[in-house]
């Protein structure tokens with residue numbers, strides 16, 4: 001059929017009216033009459049999300065949010081491809097807290113268990129779900145963090161993970177990479193997961209300076225940690241240490257883990273580490289993929305439900321690239337990747353950058 005000029009005009013006019021109309025949301029409406037989802041099984045998780053944000057995280061990318069991302073790692077990494085132990089991301093850190101919380105590498109995790117266990121009990125969800133779903137919701141409060149693919153429906157753990165599955169900050173790079181490889185992670189994925197240390201602080205290695213963060217922007221999922229860990233160490237915060245697993249940091253108030261310092265400078269990991277410094281989007285996407293893998297270790301996703309749709313998008317990152325802190329210069333950076341030039345970076349001006357502790361929640 002040949003179009004006449006008039007038919008063509010009518011078609012174009014109809015198309016422009018359609019494009020001017022607001023898109024119709026075809027998703028199903030939950031019982032609350034407001035929430036819309038593709039999968040009605042995710043409705044109850046929207047309510048869990050809101051309660052977590054209000055009751056546990058108090059609406060901020062603060063200590064409780066940080067600790068939930070940390071427990072997501074410690075619970076899930078209780079898994080081995082080669083030995084018959086550990087159910088992975090199964091909530092054993094809570095269900096068998098009397099055993100696992102006594103392991104030295106889990107020092108300090110008891111605080112967030114004290115929040116998440118009663119929350120899970122009150123909402124009738126499993127401990128594995130409150131940890132991993134909680135971690136995704138926690139990340140959504142941190143500017144720049146990616147949305148992590150999020151499954152729910154884990155059954156409760158049937159056994160405790162043994163001691164030794166969680167790396168210590170004083171372990172050599174080779175040992176940490178071997179432990180992570182045994183759980184299925186490449187060295188690149190380990191560095192991607194360490195983007196989590198952009199929203200992190202310590203409480204346990206030096207308890208007198210609890211809340212001392214690993215970078216100058218602990219409420220933001222930005223590449224600052226990847227740059228600051230490469231700055232020449234000059235000071236030990238608190239004037240006491242260094243504690244076991246601590247090395248000198250470059251900024252007053254900032255805490256540096258021995259393992260982070262080693263990963264940043266090791267020939268196996270230095271180039272991946274460096275690649276994130278001026279590429280926030282790369283850091284976020286690689287972290288998202290590795291974290292999604294971590295969150296279902298030991299689980300069969302065919303028996304779980306994908307409720308990523310109720311995870312909010314985090315506010316946008318403040319910048320694409322790390323900034324050399326005020327008072328530091330290019331010569332203070334211990335660039336360690338032998339195959340790629342260190343990127344050109346802006347430098348902050350003003351008084352020398354100092355770092356404030358993350359307040360307790």
Ligand code: HEM
Nearest residue numbers: 066067069070073167168169193196200201202203204205
């Ligand atoms: C691979 C080797 C790793 C080592 C040796 C390590 C070690 C540590 C240590 C010692 C702390 C301080 C704990 C304290 O004193 O309170 C910490 C904090 C933290 N870690 Fe790691 N970590 C590693 C990997 C990871 C991974 C893979 C994640 C998540 C994907 C993660 C997330 C966090 C977070 C979010 C915190 C901050 C917790 C808070 O501020 O309350 N870490 N890590």
